[in-house]
Amino acid sequence: MARRNVRDQLIVVALELFHTRGYNGCGVSDITDATGVPKGSFYNHFKSKELLALAVLERYQSLLGMDALKDRSKPPVPRLRSLFEGYMAFQAKWGFSRGCLLGNFGAELSSQSPAIRKVLKKIFERWCDAVAQVVQEAKERGDIDKRRDAQQTARFLYNAWQGAVINSKVTRSQAPFENFFAVIFDSVMTR
Amino acid sequence: MARRNVRDQLIVVALELFHTRGYNGCGVSDITDATGVPKGSFYNHFKSKELLALAVLERYQSLLGMDALKDRSKPPVPRLRSLFEGYMAFQAKWGFSRGCLLGNFGAELSSQSPAIRKVLKKIFERWCDAVAQVVQEAKERGDIDKRRDAQQTARFLYNAWQGAVINSKVTRSQAPFENFFAVIFDSVMTR
Numbered sequence: 001m002a003r004r005n006v007r008d009q010l011i012v013v014a015l016e017l018f019h020t021r022g023y024n025g026c027g028v029s030d031i032t033d034a035t036g037v038p039k040g041s042f043y044n045h046f047k048s049k050e051l052l053a054l055a056v057l058e059r060y061q062s063l064l065g066m067d068a069l070k071d072r073s074k075p076p077v078p079r080l081r082s083l084f085e086g087y088m089a090f091q092a093k094w095g096f097s098r099g100c101l102l103g104n105f106g107a108e109l110s111s112q113s114p115a116i117r118k119v120l121k122k123i124f125e126r127w128c129d130a131v132a133q134v135v136q137e138a139k140e141r142g143d144i145d146k147r148r149d150a151q152q153t154a155r156f157l158y159n160a161w162q163g164a165v166i167n168s169k170v171t172r173s174q175a176p177f178e179n180f181f182a183v184i185f186d187s188v189m190t191r
Numbered sequence: 192m193a194r195r196n197v198r199d200q201l202i203v204v205a206l207e208l209f210h211t212r213g214y215n216g217c218g219v220s221d222i223t224d225a226t227g228v229p230k231g232s233f234y235n236h237f238k239s240k241e242l243l244a245l246a247v248l249e250r251y252q253s254l255l256g257m258d259a260l261k262d263r264s265k266p267p268v269p270r271l272r273s274l275f276e277g278y279m280a281f282q283a284k285w286g287f288s289r290g291c292l293l294g295n296f297g298a299e300l301s302s303q304s305p306a307i308r309k310v311l312k313k314i315f316e317r318w319c320d321a322v323a324q325v326v327q328e329a330k331e332r333g334d335i336d337k338r339r340d341a342q343q344t345a346r347f348l349y350n351a352w353q354g355a356v357i358n359s360k361v362t363r364s365q366a367p368f369e370n371f372f373a374v375i376f377d378s379v380m381t382r
Contacts, residue, residue, distance in 0.1 A: 097302050103298055103357055107294055110288070110360035111211060111289070156374040159355045159370070160351040160354050164354070166301075166350075167315065167349070167350045169298070170308055171315070188378050
């Protein structure tokens with residue numbers, strides 16, 4: 001039980017540190033210091049920093065709010081907008097300083113860690129599959145242009161959003177998100 | 192003269208290393224080792240790694256192909272498409288493994304270095320001003336929807352591209368760029 005708690009604490013602390021300082025911007029001892037455990041005990045829980053990062057990504061994935069996409073009581077286009085509004089609120093909470101861990105790791109670690117790159121790709125695919133279903137629903141209702149390809153649109157949304165997130169870190173502002181909403185819901189997600 | 196050459200060599204080598212391994216993924220001694228100069232001489236040229244990174248960003252900016260945007264012998268929409276095709280070819284050259292230094296640094300360093308963040312913001316603004324002029328030209332010719340705001344469109348293009356670049360690193364493929372071209376030139380940059 002205590003062992004399990006230390007593992008969990010390490011994940012929570014590492015998520016915070018990776019998110020604010022990047023993977024290469026903090027070491028195992030920064031993580032154990034911030035968790036308040038001896039460095040030696042780290043390796044009882046994770047064989048490497050990379051394996052910890054994979055556990056952190058798993059945790060981060062649960063923050064993506066994908067379940068709400070299945071709520072058919074809300075029309076598909078507003079449901080998608082809500083998803084991104086949730087992401088924007090998450091960024092606003094940190095004063096637009098943290099970015100998305102998926103984009104940060106993608107930029108920083110795609111070459112460095114094949115294992116992390118593989119998981120990032122899997123999360124991306126899963127996200128796009130869920131969003132493509134909602135886009136398909138919107139097409140079938142005639143809410144958006146029927147010629148639009150659902151998978152293509154989902155992938156485009158993911159990337160356009162990730163770019164907006166990085167720009168929000170660089171400009172420390174909400175403007176890139178407002179820009180995203182204005183362009184996407186006025187040209188891509190329309191009839 | 193020799194002094195000038197060492198400075199230039201350090202910039203070229205650091206651009207390569209920052210681009211492939213990230214800012215925090217390599218140290219000053221990696222850079223001096225790869226340049227073949229003693230570590231001590233580094234500080235004759237740059238007071239810090241951060242100041243070197245600023246010089247690297249200046250160099251990188253010259254690779255953005257902005258001059259071609261002024262070539263009015265080509266219609267504005269194909270001119271913009273060529274710009275992005277040039278960026279795609281640049282990524283293809285490295286097997287889609289490096290990403291864009293602007294996006295990489297934005298993701299990795301926006302919190303860590305206010306000086307780098309400031310320069311990234313300035314490059315972004317400059318890029319958007321140049322692209323907005325081409326978008327404006329396309330509007331005036333009636334090639335794209337006249338209701339589209341030129342600055343808003345330029346900023347959207349920048350971010351959507353940066354997101355596609357990261358995704359191309361994660362998926363090691365050209366697909367995110369093809370997706371960008373398909374959606375942008377079929378919905379945003381149209382009448």
